[in-house]
Amino acid sequence: MFDPALVPPELRTADDALAARVEEAGLNAAQPPEQLLYDGWLLRHSPGKARRARSVSAIADGRLPLQEKIDHCRDFYAQAGLPCLFRITPFSRPAGLDEVLAQRGFVAEDETRVMTLPLVSAGWPSMHEAREIGIEEFAQQVGALRGSPTQQIAAHVVRLKASAPLMKGARRLALVESGCIVAVGSR
Numbered sequence: 001m002f003d004p005a006l007v008p009p010e011l012r013t014a015d016d017a018l019a020a021r022v023e024e025a026g027l028n029a030a031q032p033p034e035q036l037l038y039d040g041w042l043l044r045h046s047p048g049k050a051r052r053a054r055s056v057s058a059i060a061d062g063r064l065p066l067q068e069k070i071d072h073c074r075d076f077y078a079q080a081g082l083p084c085l086f087r088i089t090p091f092s093r094p095a096g097l098d099e100v101l102a103q104r105g106f107v108a109e110d111e112t113r114v115m116t117l118p119l120v121s122a123g124w125p126s127m128h129e130a131r132e133i134g135i136e137e138f139a140q141q142v143g144a145l146r147g148s149p150t151q152q153i154a155a156h157v158v159r160l161k162a163s164a165p166l167m168k169g170a171r172r173l174a175l176v177e178s179g180c181i182v183a184v185g186s187r
Helices: 017-029 066-080 096-104 137-147 150-166
Strands: 035-038 043-044 057-058 129-132 172-177 180-186
Touching: 035 066, 043 066, 066 096, 137 150, 137 172, 137 180
Parallel strands: none
Antiparallel strands: 035 043, 043 057, 129 172, 172 180
């Protein structure tokens, strides 16, 4: 089981402008049609594999009592037939939400780190080739790298196509090493 105490303090602060942009880009990259805003929290309930598409992102404080909001989320996800998952980031609101969730019986499962690296860093471009790919190929490659079943890949395609008109200038890239795709990403 994941122990949140193992997360370095510098990864739990919300004063990193680049990290804030990366988090925002991640939320915007594949907006599922199955989502709603509830008192400052984004409740996504897509049948896909990506937790970002089937979890609560607490992006604003809101006005309702915290316990009421947590209870609402539990009921909402139970009705949707999905586990009630909260994505906790340094930007989650209110501050200290992870401690309140732990007191309510929620258990941290996994840690997700979003890391950045300039493309001109060590080994680039001599060891790798980047190429732009379309929505379908991107979803297929993400699915292959994750080991996703066909229905989750299809749900990812739907999310990407639904958000494409809103994401002017969005690009999907594949990183190729020795003829094999080793990573994919979008912006």
